[in-house]
Amino acid sequence: MASIHTLARQVDPCADIRGRLASIIARHLGDRRESETPVSGLTIHGTSRPSEPSSYLYEPSFALIASGSKRVVLADETYVYDESHFLLTAIGLPTIVQVLNASPSTPYYSVKLNIDLELASELIAEVDEHGLRAASSETGMALGPVTPPLANATLRLVELLDTPEDVPILARPLQRELLYRVLTSGAGTRLRQAVDLNTQSNRVARAVRWIRQNYTHPLRIKDLADSVGMAESTLHQHFRTLTAMSPLQYQKRLRLHEARRLMINQRIDAGTAAHRVGYESATQFSREYSRLFGTSPKRDVRTILDADANHVRLAPVD
Known part of the structure; x- marks a missing residue:
């Protein structure tokens, strides 16, 4: 049976x-x-x-x-x-x-x-x-x-x-x-x-905080590693383990997220947003923005605002 x-x-x-x-x-x-x-x-x-x-x-x-x-x-x-x-x-x-x-x-x-x-x-x-x-x-x-x-x-x-x-x-x-x-x-x-990670003795956390406070400025990895007392290779290894990104990728994403927030919350154009977050080239900004968010800055922001113009508010980087 x-x-x-x-x-x-x-x-x-x-x-x-x-x-x-x-x-x-x-x-x-x-x-x-x-x-x-x-x-x-x-x-x-x-x-x-x-x-x-x-x-x-x-x-x-x-x-x-x-x-x-x-x-x-x-x-x-x-x-x-x-x-x-x-x-x-x-x-x-x-x-x-x-x-x-x-x-x-x-x-x-x-x-x-x-x-x-x-x-x-x-x-x-x-x-x-x-x-x-x-x-x-x-x-x-x-x-x-x-x-x-x-x-x-x-x-x-x-x-x-x-x-x-x-x-x-x-x-x-x-x-x-x-x-x-x-x-x-x-x-x-x-x-x-x-x-x-938020104690003063943690070197990777200090590197993360420095990038967040200075993300609009050019980032030199050697200077960042020296400032927290780490070798460049060691900083890269531990930074990627913690954040799933390299320091330069982390900075780039902070810039792009903040630019997106500015365009949505303050209704500014892509060129102005790119300049405010540290990009010198609007073309480079548009290319990297499209790679991260899947579409151009103008189209992305229009889609979000059309979907919920009254409610979308993004938090600033700091």
């Missing part, structure tokens, strides 16, 4: 939490797509339709989706995640982001918490007493599984939006709990990187 194998229906332990999370986000967003909150570093996001690919500079942060899915492109690496995974970023990284799944009946909702590096450092020191292994050298972005404890910690932090009078007292301990859940997850080494 033939055997019939069936899979038992899996109960999603986080489904109710995500529903409550999405409800709070929707209520506080209203008709906006993004909003800062009274909780320091916490922003909420939502949309009822898929988005065009857009520029986004991630700071050290934790991002969780309550509904929908998203694609994040970092250089040649692509991260696609939904309600079952969170995104953790260890250092400022220029990316291309796109909401993939969203509709009027099932909108996309998410939260992002910029990591309080001082709080995370205190927490890591305490957890280390229990023998947590040291961080490995990896790209500064990772996905981790959303567990019920982590989802619950996120929900309780976001619930403070309904009781803003509790924020001064409860926000920090709730952030601490959330960071603890991240630290003890499979992506916990990235939280360590977020702390370690």
Whole structure:
């Protein structure tokens, strides 16, 4: 007699939490797509339709989706995640982001918490007493599984939006709990990187900060390596490991992302934007812009503005 194998229906332990999370986000967003909150570093996001690919500079942060899915492109690496995974970023990284799944009946909702590096450092020191292994050298972005404890910690932090009078007292301990859940997850080494990379002793982090502060100026790798006390080959190796880019590629992407932001937010033309971010040749700018974003600056900006003229606002590089 033939055997019939069936899979038992899996109960999603986080489904109710995500529903409550999405409800709070929707209520506080209203008709906006993004909003800062009274909780320091916490922003909420939502949309009822898929988005065009857009520029986004991630700071050290934790991002969780309550509904929908998203694609994040970092250089040649692509991260696609939904309600079952969170995104953790260890250092400022220029990316291309796109909401993939969203509709009027099932909108996309998410939260992002910029990591309080001082709080995370205190927490890591305490957890280390229990023998947590040291961080490995990896790209500064990772996905981790959303567990019920982590989802619950996120929900309780976001619930403070309904009781803003509790924020001064409860926000920090709730952030601490959330960071603890991240630290003890499979992506916990990235939280360590977020702390370690932002200490003054980290040479690659100093190189990243210098480029971000001076991205409109010509970049000489020898000068950059000398300024952080590294050999050029060593700087290249560790910089690429962390960012998935060389220093020159990192600078180029910062320039192109910022030019895109200027054209969209300030409605300036491509030539003016190119000059402001450090390009001397408008032709070179247009060629490199098209290579990164897949179309010319003029056409790209027109598409974005036509899609959502009232809501598209990109964050500046610094």
